[in-house]
Amino acid sequence: MHGEYKTPGGKLVIVDFEVIERHLQKVQVSGDFFLYPDEALDAITGALEGMSAELRETEIARVVSEAIPSGTEVLGTSPEAIAIAVQRAIRDAVEGPH
Amino acid sequence: MSAKAPIRHVVARHDGPGDDRWKQYEWKLLPPTPLDPTMQVALDETLTLAVGRRDRQPTLRFWGWTSRAVVLGRFQSVRNEVNVNVAAEEGIVLVRRISGGGAMFIEPEGAITYSIHAPEEMVRGMTFPESYAFFDSWVIDALQELGVNAWYAPLNDITSEGGKIGGAAQARRGGAVLHHTTMAYQMNTELMSRVLRIGKEKLSDKGVKSAEKRIGPLRQQTELERDVIIQHLTGHFRDRFGLANDELRDDEMNDAHVRVTERFGAEEWLYFLP
Numbered sequence: 374m375h376g377e378y379k380t381p382g383g384k385l386v387i388v389d390f391e392v393i394e395r396h397l398q399k400v401q402v403s404g405d406f407f408l409y410p411d412e413a414l415d416a417i418t419g420a421l422e423g424m425s426a427e428l429r430e431t432e433i434a435r436v437v438s439e440a441i442p443s444g445t446e447v448l449g450t451s452p453e454a455i456a457i458a459v460q461r462a463i464r465d466a467v468e469g470p471h
Numbered sequence: 472m473s474a475k476a477p478i479r480h481v482v483a484r485h486d487g488p489g490d491d492r493w494k495q496y497e498w499k500l501l502p503p504t505p506l507d508p509t510m511q512v513a514l515d516e517t518l519t520l521a522v523g524r525r526d527r528q529p530t531l532r533f534w535g536w537t538s539r540a541v542v543l544g545r546f547q548s549v550r551n552e553v554n555v556n557v558a559a560e561e562g563i564v565l566v567r568r569i570s571g572g573g574a575m576f577i578e579p580e581g582a583i584t585y586s587i588h589a590p591e592e593m594v595r596g597m598t599f600p601e602s603y604a605f606f607d608s609w610v611i612d613a614l615q616e617l618g619v620n621a622w623y624a625p626l627n628d629i630t631s632e633g634g635k636i637g638g639a640a641q642a643r644r645g646g647a648v649l650h651h652t653t654m655a656y657q658m659n660t661e662l663m664s665r666v667l668r669i670g671k672e673k674l675s676d677k678g679v680k681s682a683e684k685r686i687g688p689l690r691q692q693t694e695l696e697r698d699v700i701i702q703h704l705t706g707h708f709r710d711r712f713g714l715a716n717d718e719l720r721d722d723e724m725n726d727a728h729v730r731v732t733e734r735f736g737a738e739e740w741l742y743f744l745p
Contacts, residue, residue: 379673381675406546407571407599409643449626
């Protein structure tokens with residue numbers, strides 16, 4: 374599954390994953406955003422890996438937000454944007470791409 | 472309040488509010504040397520670390536190219552951004568750089584890229600977005616001297632009345648900042664649109680339907696040779712902040728070669744996000 378979300382005036386975030394037994398697996402988060410330090414990406418991806426595919430957008434955003442170490446600079450995207458990309462991926466897998 | 476306020480004449484053409492931050496250093500210039508794209512991204516790290524260790528003075532470095540390249544941002548996925556078959560057919564080298572941001576399609580004479588390697592203290596007290604604007608403000612001024620009405624568009628774009636000119640990205644390493652910027656000089660839009668995957672979502676807030684329509688390359692806007700523009704940029708920097716000619720040292724080249732072998736030229740690095 375594949376979902377994208379561009380924050381208006383910001384950057385694109387792309388989430389690719391599979392849903393196996395109703396959970397997100399093989400998650401890859403990518404895009405043209407900025408993260409300092411680099412390793413924060415592992416924390417974001419790790420937060421999504423194994424997550425229930427039935428969480429609501431606000432819940433996904435909260436889990437991602439809590440996983441990002443304090444002091445991390447996230448520029449151009451956000452936990453909310455990542456959550457939208459996840460939801461879009463799941464929706465498109467059910468309904469077909471829009 | 473005195474009735475006789477002194478009349479101030481602005482004589483210094485360039486002095487801006489942040490100029491003192493630049494002038495505190497003895498800047499070095501590394502002119503464009505054509506190198507393999509993987510060497511260029513390795514040198515970004517080599518020289519940034521060297522500035523952080525105080526083994527090198529703060530440096531303005533122009534990039535040169537021996538081949539076409541797609542330079543991916545640190546967090547971009549290869550398959551989402553690049554048609555790898557087109558890249559292979561057209562002799563386009565894929566490399567991943569150490570900074571975030573978006574993919575650039577480069578042809579040797581088609582872009583002007585520079586890196587600023589500076590101590591992190593230079594941007595102390597600035598937010599990250601402020602530091603982006605700060606590092607390119609002199610370029611905006613230099614472009615305006617060429618008649619290009621350019622400005623900085625947050626977070627990391629240089630744009631103009633004639634369209635987007637370029638973008639910047641930063642990485643921080645060992646007490647130093649790398650700020651690099653690529654500006655379009657001449658676009659091969661046909662090849663760019665085949666090798667890069669630029670989807671609708673990416674352009675969703677741009678009000679345009681294709682990436683090429685929103686770009687205003689410098690050749691089109693200035694009718695100047697690429698080298699002339701680079702000379703103008705370096706001249707502006709030299710007049711304003713001071714800039715001494717320099718060259719890459721053997722130990723720096725060796726360090727970059729090792730980084731190419733161990734990391735930047737390795738599949739694990741390029742396909743870190745497949």
